[in-house]
Amino acid sequence: MTDTAMSEPGPQTVPEGIPLLDARTPRIPPPVNEILIITGRSGAGRTNAARALEDLDWYVVDNLPPSMLPALVGMMSPEGGGVHRLAVVVDVRSRAFFADLSAALEQLKSAGASHRVIFLDADRETIIRRYEANRRPHPLQGAGTLMDGILAEERMTEALRRTADEVIDTSKMSVHDLTRHIRDVVAGEGDRPLHLTVESFGFKYGLPLDADHVLDVRFLKNPYWVTELRHLTGRDEPVAAYVLDQPGARQFALDYADLLASMLHGYLTELKPFATIAVGCTGGKHRSVACTELIASRLREHGYLTRVVHRDMGRE
Known part of the structure; x- marks a missing residue:
């Protein structure tokens, strides 16, 4: 009688180009789709809300007929690098189509598409003042008065306002x-x-037009006048040492970066997610380059996402 040994499993094979995963391989969950419906009364700020969402990298569709909403949501990518954050502005500019919005929202709910409705509102006096300022007719005004259009819109949107997830009164908002x-x-x-x-940058080539802060480092000795350093740049160690080892130079650059770091968060408070600090010398090759590298390094230590640009290096 012959013993039959259990055979060892052979090596696993997978189609070419597909990596073999094991239990230790981290699995990254696909991004969750987010859907916002922006609606409300004309003159309450829908356009500004849409722009704010665009600045936050949302994909925004303005003045969409409500009947097209389920189809648009159905095109969102379940995984990969497609659209995962969709904001749709729906309002009475779509005229008779606006009545389809409730049915479209019910269709999204039935399909399991999670969404939020943000309703923008303002009092009548504010809406009238805004329309008088921009001199445009109300979309429901027709041959009547501005107040006729406002009252008609209030009747059309009242039920939607009651069921919205978020109501924002913009009457007193800038x-x-x-x-x-x-x-x-x-x-x-x-x-x-x-x-x-x-x-x-080099002052002889002009100031950067988009600079929020400008630092002039021409008070430092210029490596240009040192023959063995002239052909190098501020990114080369001999030049950086020559510039930053001057009495007080290194500490000046670090103190400047620390001063900036103490107030830069105010840019976000004031809705400016980008800021440019320009550092200039005569030609933009030696002193400004060395100081820029040090200042950027210090700002990174403070936790800021910082990139370096040498505008005029190599221009001479």
């Missing part, structure tokens, strides 16, 4: 107030990081 409120409503977007650019 454009910036509304933008901040939209950021608060959209979960997690209040922590959007500030993106900094530290840019070296």
